[in-house]
Amino acid sequence: MMPQLYLVLTLLVAAVIMFAMNKPRMDVVAVILMVALPMTGVISMSEALMGLSDPNIVLIAALFVIGEALVRTGVAQRLGDWLTARAGTSEAKLIVLLMVIVAGIGSFMSSTGVVAIFIPIVLRISRNARIPAGRLLMPLSMAALISGMLTLVATAPNLVVHAELTRQGYEGFGFFAFTPFGLPILALAVVYMLMARRYLAPGPVQAPLARAGIADWVSEYDLAGREHRLLLRPNSGLIGKRLDALDLRASTGINIVAIERGTGLRRRLLHPQAASVLEAEDILLIDLQTEGGQAFDIDAFIRNHDLIVLPLSGQWFTDTAQDIGMAQMIVPPTSRLIGRTVTQARFRTIYDLSVIGMKQGSDPVAKSVIHQPISAGDTLLTFGPWRAIRKLSAERRDLVLLDLPSEAEESVPGRHRAPFAAGILSLVIVLMVWGVVPNVQAALLGCLLLGLFRCIDMEAAYRSIHWQSLILIVGMLPFSLALQRTGGVDLAAEALLAATDGAAPRLVLATLFAVTAVLGLFISNTATAVLMAPVALAVASALGASPYPFAMTVALAASAAFMTPVSSPVNTLVAGPGNYSFTDFLRIGVPFAVICLIATVIMVPVILPF
Known part of the structure; x- marks a missing residue:
């Protein structure tokens, strides 16, 4: 078996080098390994492809879809809005709430997806509160990584370790088996970042916008000087009236372009329709446009209809961009709109959009x-x-889309379906926690229900799946089998035991954690879990101990990828917007990884006895 072991180890070293260089891409490396491993004669081609039929691979794909549905329906963004409202401009409060919210959401969806959602939110908070973005983005990435320590489905390494336990005949981890470890580590992280933030980003960092934002257009078209926000008092004569019956545009020149309804998280921005009925406490966004330069006494209108004037600025348009957006359209020579006014063309009736600005040249x-x-x-x-x-935007004859604002990337197409998405997520969690059906079946049921209630469509579902991550896991899974058959796992376990000869089991756990975390500096935490899970179980077997504390240690160490910007996609995402250097991650991440090691060694044997 030694020649075959050398071949497998050579492939492993080659894979680590390619992962570290990121050439070629990680998923390409995984495919290369699936092709090369059967050539060693250790495993067959069908065994090299066994990951494609692994229920955990399907489960991870389904969780990507569920996470995308939470984004498309605005569940995640609403939590971000709540964070902004509650924290205000207090940096300490922002860090605490940000880390708790991100960790909570990340415990049920991809941590990479959570970070992608919150980066623009954090940058907006940074600009508004005049806090350097670098002081907030490192806590964001750390909380997203710790979210992997909270539930079984929070991150792929947990599922990999769980699968290795079941493959070797043990009972896997429960849904909340990780929570007793993750919550204390999250609390430690919050305290740590409150102290360590002073070492990050000495000056403000403005995120560059790829294109103009809504606030730029508000200034360019002078909207803030022409638009008005009017609140309907409880006794207003406009309450209970349909917009088509009021016909304010024809009688006064007032064009209602949006209706705010509700407050807080229940706040909605409605686009006015002919059949829209006004309610008490509604806020009308009006565009005052009188024909022929005729003066209109807006103050008299406000008094006569018992209204209150509310402030309006470009920031208001930006903050409402998740509900209602803007777009610049150019009129081509073939357009049937030429020579007609917006009113004559029945623009809002046909296109469901209001024209609030115009440029000639x-x-x-x-x-x-x-x-x-x-x-x-x-x-x-x-x-x-x-x-x-x-x-x-698909129109070409009458109008051609010229530009969308930068906020278009944050728009939420299914915001009104948020209650369905939240309810379906709750159902999936209940099914997983109580073990009513297998986890993968519960997740697939959730995907079907999300589709049924139109929280997500098939195209978006397929796009949401991070195929690169799935192929990486599929390609690395055969490695553990090949190493076991050639004796590589036993050799690694023996080497680890020899290094800790006669040491207490807690020291063995500390060594296992350190080896896993260091290996994670060079390859993805998922690949690390694939390689180290069988080693951990072999060490437990050699010591005659329970496999669970050793398996849990590997899972927690795989999520402790705080130390470099390439340790995890989460770190890579925040490195640019936070203006972080490689040493920033070392300076902040290494001490906290050591703290996680100490916390793990203390807690694991208490909760999962040897």
Whole structure:
């Protein structure tokens, strides 16, 4: 078996080098290994592909879909909005709430996805609160990694270790088996970051925008000077009236472009329809456009209808960008709109969008936009639901999409379906916790229900799956089998035991944690778990001890990837926006990895006895 072992180890070393260099891509390396391992004669081609039929691979894919549904329905963004409202400009409070929320969400969906969601939220908070983004993004990445220590399905390494336990005939970990370890480590991380934040980002960092934002357009078209926000008092005569019956546009020149309804997390931004009925405490966003330069006494209108004027700024438009967006459209020479006004063209009726700004050439139209005849080459600034903007983007004859604001990337297409998504997630968790059905079956049921309630469509579901991660796991799984058959796992276990000869079991756990964490500096934490899980179980067998403390130590160490920007995709994502250097991660990450090691060695034997 020694020649075959050397071949397998040679492939392993080659894989580690390619992973460290990131050439070729990790998933390509995994495919190379699936092709090369059967050539050693240790495993067959069908065994090299066995990961494709592993239930845990299907479970991970389903969790990607569930996570995407939470994004598309705005569940994650609403928590971000709540964070902004509760924390205000207090940096300490922001760090605490940010880490708790991110860890909580990450315990049920991809930590990489959570970080991708929260980076723009954190950058916006940073700009508004005048806090350097680097002081917030490192806590964000650390909390996302710790979320993997909270539940079984939080991260792929947990599922890999769980699968290795069941493959060797042991009972796997329960859904919340990780929680008693993850919560104390999260608390330690919060305290640690409150003290360590002073060593990050000495100056403010502004995230560069790839294109203009809504606030830029508000200034460019002078919207904040022309738009008004009016609150309906309980005794307002407008309450209970349909918009088509009021016909404010024709009678007064008032164009209602949006209706705010509700407060806090229940706040909604509605696009006005002819059949829309006004309610008490509604807030109307109006665009005052009078024909022929006629003066209109807006103050008298406010008094007569018992309204309150609320402040309006470009920031308001930006903060509502998850509900309703903007787009610049150009009028081509073939357009049927030419020569007609916005009102005559029944623009809002046909396109479900309001025209709130117009440019003829490079100059914005200062007078009434909706009564201005449209010419070829005019630029129209439209305002309305993102779904209507996306639908209109396919138009080519009458309008051509010129530009979308940077906030378009944060839009939520299914915000009104958030309760369904949250309810389905709760159902999936209950099924997993109580073991009513296998975890993978519960997750697949959740995906079907999310599709049934239109929280996600098939195209978005397929796009949400991080195929690179799945192929990486599939390609690395045969390695553990090959190492076991050639005696590599036993040799690794013997080497670890020899290094800790006669030492207490806790010292063995500490060594196992350190080896796993160091290996994670060079290859992904998923690949690390694939390689170290069988070693941990072999060490437990050699010591005649329970396999669970050793398996748990590997899982926790795999999630402790705080030390370099390449240890995890989570770190890579925040490195640029946070303006972090390699040494920033070493300076902050290494001490906390040591803290995690100490906490693990103390807690694991108490909760999972040897």
